Amino acid sequence: MTGPLAGLRVIELCDELGQLAGKLLADMGADVIKVEPPAGSTARAIGPFVDDIPGPNRSLNFWYHNTNKRSVILDLESDAGAAAWKALVSTADIVIEDQSPGALDRLGLGHRSLLRGDSSLLPPPRIWCSITPFGQDGPWADFQATDMTALALGGPMMMNGYDPTDAEGAPPIRGHGDQGYNTACHYAVQGVLAALLHRDRTGQGQHVDASMHEALSSTTEVGLPYWFTKRVNVIRQTARHAAATRSEPWLYLANDERYALIFGVGRDNASWNKIKEWFQSEGFGLQFDEARFGEPAARQPARGTTEAAEILAEVGRFIAAHPADEIYRGGQERRQSWGVVRAPDEALADPHWEDRGFWVDITGEGRDDRPVRMPGAPYQFSETPWELRRPAPKLGEHTAEVLSELPR
Amino acid sequence: MADLPLTGIRVCDLTWIIAGPTATRVLADFGAEVIRVEHAQAVDPIRLGRPINGERTTLNNSGFFNYFNRNKKSVLLNVRHPLGMELLHRLIAASDVVIENFSGGVLESWGLDFEAQRAINPGIIYCSISGYGHTGRDKHFTTWGPTAQALSGLTLMSGLPGKPPAGWGYSYMDHTAGYYGAIAVMMALHHRNRTGQGQYIDISQVEAGLVLTGPAVLDATVNGRGWRRPGMPPGNRAWEPAIAPHNTYPCAGDDRWVAIAVRNDAEWQAMGRAMGEPAWAADARFATNASRLEHQDDLDEHIAAWTSGREAYAVMQVLQAAGVPAGVCQSPGDRFDRDEQLRSRNWWHTMPHAEMGQASEFDGVTPRLSATPGALRTASPLIGEHTAHVMQDILGLSPEEFAEHEEMGVFM
Numbered sequence: 001m002t003g004p005l006a007g008l009r010v011i012e013l014c015d016e017l018g019q020l021a022g023k024l025l026a027d028m029g030a031d032v033i034k035v036e037p038p039a040g041s042t043a044r045a046i047g048p049f050v051d052d053i054p055g056p057n058r059s060l061n062f063w064y065h066n067t068n069k070r071s072v073i074l075d076l077e078s079d080a081g082a083a084a085w086k087a088l089v090s091t092a093d094i095v096i097e098d099q100s101p102g103a104l105d106r107l108g109l110g111h112r113s114l115l116r117g118d119s120s121l122l123p124p125p126r127i128w129c130s131i132t133p134f135g136q137d138g139p140w141a142d143f144q145a146t147d148m149t150a151l152a153l154g155g156p157m158m159m160n161g162y163d164p165t166d167a168e169g170a171p172p173i174r175g176h177g178d179q180g181y182n183t184a185c186h187y188a189v190q191g192v193l194a195a196l197l198h199r200d201r202t203g204q205g206q207h208v209d210a211s212m213h214e215a216l217s218s219t220t221e222v223g224l225p226y227w228f229t230k231r232v233n234v235i236r237q238t239a240r241h242a243a244a245t246r247s248e249p250w251l252y253l254a255n256d257e258r259y260a261l262i263f264g265v266g267r268d269n270a271s272w273n274k275i276k277e278w279f280q281s282e283g284f285g286l287q288f289d290e291a292r293f294g295e296p297a298a299r300q301p302a303r304g305t306t307e308a309a310e311i312l313a314e315v316g317r318f319i320a321a322h323p324a325d326e327i328y329r330g331g332q333e334r335r336q337s338w339g340v341v342r343a344p345d346e347a348l349a350d351p352h353w354e355d356r357g358f359w360v361d362i363t364g365e366g367r368d369d370r371p372v373r374m375p376g377a378p379y380q381f382s383e384t385p386w387e388l389r390r391p392a393p394k395l396g397e398h399t400a401e402v403l404s405e406l407p408r
Numbered sequence: 409m410a411d412l413p414l415t416g417i418r419v420c421d422l423t424w425i426i427a428g429p430t431a432t433r434v435l436a437d438f439g440a441e442v443i444r445v446e447h448a449q450a451v452d453p454i455r456l457g458r459p460i461n462g463e464r465t466t467l468n469n470s471g472f473f474n475y476f477n478r479n480k481k482s483v484l485l486n487v488r489h490p491l492g493m494e495l496l497h498r499l500i501a502a503s504d505v506v507i508e509n510f511s512g513g514v515l516e517s518w519g520l521d522f523e524a525q526r527a528i529n530p531g532i533i534y535c536s537i538s539g540y541g542h543t544g545r546d547k548h549f550t551t552w553g554p555t556a557q558a559l560s561g562l563t564l565m566s567g568l569p570g571k572p573p574a575g576w577g578y579s580y581m582d583h584t585a586g587y588y589g590a591i592a593v594m595m596a597l598h599h600r601n602r603t604g605q606g607q608y609i610d611i612s613q614v615e616a617g618l619v620l621t622g623p624a625v626l627d628a629t630v631n632g633r634g635w636r637r638p639g640m641p642p643g644n645r646a647w648e649p650a651i652a653p654h655n656t657y658p659c660a661g662d663d664r665w666v667a668i669a670v671r672n673d674a675e676w677q678a679m680g681r682a683m684g685e686p687a688w689a690a691d692a693r694f695a696t697n698a699s700r701l702e703h704q705d706d707l708d709e710h711i712a713a714w715t716s717g718r719e720a721y722a723v724m725q726v727l728q729a730a731g732v733p734a735g736v737c738q739s740p741g742d743r744f745d746r747d748e749q750l751r752s753r754n755w756w757h758t759m760p761h762a763e764m765g766q767a768s769e770f771d772g773v774t775p776r777l778s779a780t781p782g783a784l785r786t787a788s789p790l791i792g793e794h795t796a797h798v799m800q801d802i803l804g805l806s807p808e809e810f811a812e813h814e815e816m817g818v819f820m
Contacts, residue, residue: 004599028595047648048627060630061648064622135776140749143728148644148654149735152667153747157656158737160566160577171656171665172737173574174644175566177620186587191775193594194438198413198780200601210775217743217750218771221426221578222459222472227740228769229459229471234740239563239575240554244458250554251572259572261558332549337539339554341573343635344561344621345628347614355544358615372629378619379592380541382522382608384599 003029004384008196011035011092012069015042016147016178017212018098018131019065020185021192025094026068027377027386033088033402034069037076040395050366056395057365063392064374067362071393072402076107085109087406090122094192098131101141111207122407125205127195131188135211145212150180154216159223161236163246172236177344183219184212239341248301248308251341252316254324259341262319262331265311266299274334284318285311348373356380362391412439413780417597418802420496420503421445421480424452426553426579427537427613428509429476430586435505435593436479437773437782443503443798444482445496446791448820455791461764468790469763477788478759478770483799484792484819487518492818496520498803501529504600505593509537509585512547522608531606533596537589541612551613553579560617561624564635568643584620585613623648645704652700656737657712659720665737666715666723673697675732682730683714721746761787795819 006029012022013035026032034041045054046061072088075081086109089095095111097104104110111128114121130136133145151157156179157172188210195206217224226232226244234242239261240250251259266272279285292298293307301308319327324340331338347353361371377386417440421432429452436442446452456465457472486492500506506525508515515521515536525532536542539551557563557576567574592609600606618625628634641647644667646654651672656665670676673696680689688694688710693703700707715723720736727734736742743750750756758767764787773782799805805813813819 004595007602024591045649047650048623048631048633050630052631060626061623064626129775134749135753138749138752140728143735144731144733145735146654146669146671146733148646148669149667149733152656152665152737153735155738155740155743156577156580157667158739158742161574162568162571167568167571170568170571171644171658173566173568174656174667175562175574175576175580176641176647177562177565177624179562179580179620182620183584183587186584186591187774189591190434190438190587190594191777193591193598194413194782195777195780196598197417197594197601198411198777200598201416202411204779206777206779208775208777211753213749214753214755214772214774217755218774219580219583220740221583223578223740224743224771225471225475226459227744228475229461229764231741232459236577239567239573240577241579242577251575253572259558261554261563263552263554332546335550337550337552337555339551339556339558341558341563342561343564344618344624345634346636347559347561347618348625348628350559352540352544352546353615353618356541356612356615358618367630372626374626374629375615375619375622378588378611378616380610381592381596382610383605384596384607 002384003027003387004381005030006384008093009033009091010094010096011088013097013099014131015098016046016061017133017181018096018185018188019043020182021096021129021131021188022069023065023067024185024189025192027388029384029387030094032069033398034066034071034393035074035085035088036071036395038073044395050364053366055365063362063364066392068389069393070398070402071396072399073396076109082107082109084403084406086114086118086121088402089114089126091406092126093124094196095126095128096131096188096192097129101130101132101136115205115207125199125203127192127199127205127208129188129192129208129210131184131210132212134213136209140213147178147180148174150212150216154180154213155220155223156216159220159234159236159242163238166238180212180216183215184210187215187218248312252319254319254322254327256323258324260319260324260327261339261341262315262327262336265315266296268296271335272296272299275336278330278334279314279318282318285314360388362388364391365394411780412783413777414438414440417441417505418503419443419505419507420499422506422508422510422515425454425509426476426582427585428507428589429454430583431507431535431537431589431593432480433476433478434587434590439782442480443499443794444477444480444789445485445499446482447486448484448791449486451791466763471764474761474764474768474788475770479785480789481794481798482789482791483795486818486820489816489818491813491816493518495799495803495818497528499798500525500532502802503529503532504597505533505535507535507537507589507593511550512538512540512542526606529606531600531604533593533600533606533609535589535593535609535611537585537611537613539613541615542610553582553613556581556585556613556617559614561621561635562617565621565624565641567641569639569641573641581613581617585611585616588616650701651697652704653707653711655708655711657708657715659715659723660717661720664720666720667735667737668711668727669733671733676700678730679727679732682726682732686710686714757784759784759787762790792819
């Protein structure tokens, strides 16, 4: 089987900022050729490494974000490298690069030089996506950025942190996992695909200016609506939504030192009765039979009732007497969207994801004959599924192969 | 109207809350005709969601709803009425895409699984976003964004060491499951353009979260090092790449912070010069990255002492002028009022809305397509605002038929 993008040729010149965009296209069937400088993409220097031994082919960050790509080494500052880049671009449907604004054009190799300017390039009309921290123009276009500083300026960090009772004076908190880069790439790929659909219809190519800053500013849920509507900045709360006023906690420590995440205790009578029955079967919440708990409104923490406070206190005692997974599954079986706070790797032990065939096994330097598990498809397509065709390429693994394919 | 990249694509939008409407916001921003199918008896809770413009909800005055549902149309359709279900079939027949984010099994219970939809429209692309996907032993479990964040590991990847996890402060996974939905739909549309073949896309919100944790999972499967260990999560210090200084530092004013990340020795020296070469910057303990990592507590204390009392934007400017990554932790109001970059790129817009005011506010469309950029065309629809238009102009009901259906309670 082949993915929905089979037959598309993508030239990628990306480091840690843009590499996920190429992966998203490669994993769905596009032929993604990753152009790297002789020293390799800077992502190859990001840990963790296989057995903690650094090396261009041992970065797990690189392994994860470069599946299904081919690697070609080109020195774009040499004449031969520049010529090969132009030849590669001339065969591309899509170019994705994350270089600083104007950097490639200073070598005569960027979108301004090649997308429309250089008539020697072959059709088809191509789509050229530039992923940058702030976009191609504007007063901050040349600002430096990392994932964290982008999450700061874009807004996600200021939404995220602690109740003063948990950490007085704590700063805004950045979630890990390079979610700024990820969000930049999610938007970049949306733009590339929109441009691709336009090209399907009209035959026209175009440039896509993807700004991480704008992508992140579009990813803060209730933050902007509150500002637009009320001119109110929401306040940070521990592991729950930033809001205009402080709300009830969602995290409860279970007896195995893990946190259960719960909300919506008994908003309607049907779910309330199920929860009540569960608690009471183990000797908790015996007072819940009193008539004063019968009204849904009385149970809402936002109303500040003594009943709501009593319920939350009892919930805390109940959870503290159980393992977190029991709370999670017990809540879900009673139609509550409750969760358990897991480490990323703890999901490996949950059989539901194996039922769905979610994990994939890959090889690489140091694990050539011992495949290791990692996350697979973000979506299941019935006709043109996500597919792991090859692991991340070794540095320059396909240089000769790809250059031999070029038109002469 | 200018050509938009998704002009001509019609979406039968059965989504609600945030994840699904995020997907269709992306499609609508790029020009798809997105028709929200709504039900008065089971109204989208976000229509009641705060912030509300005014004192009480009208179903049409939620700023939350307005934000996620611009550029869309709304029809009221009673799918419990046989004639309402028949009209839904006709809308599916007239659409390129059907998308929903109900709990697993809801559309099946309507008799509209993928096979049924394909019988109505052989080329249909059906995208479902649910918590756990439509297969697997726990497929009946349900999520909110924060549930998916907790189960996928994202919540525990955020926080100060020794404190509870800080989580995400918003439904990052509602946004991101929606992004994957939009991406999947557009990929499937490209495949259909090429082959005529539609398909069924099953998205699990938790899986969409798990794919954002790849290197952390690999660290466990390759090196046997799980994320849950002392010192993790490391707050705003770096995990990988391991660099220092890398943190948030307090600035003048209430709850003002600047994030600073120094990636190499050259940036470290540039920062020292930008700060006026304080004595501590020349301390040999801070000369190399490895040594800075080792002495992060002292390092952070010195930097915080320097930033405290200074204005956050001024700190950012002076460090950026030296080529050092630095960014103010911006609130929504900061982004709107003080962010020169967003302002310079014309990021803020207004559109009239009958209940949100003549100038209800919006952010722009990103990324920027040079030939056919996405566009803001209309604010969010009033509930049922386009029922008559869609039923008559798209599905071909005559005015008389429309009135009869209305009389029978089909449009509620």
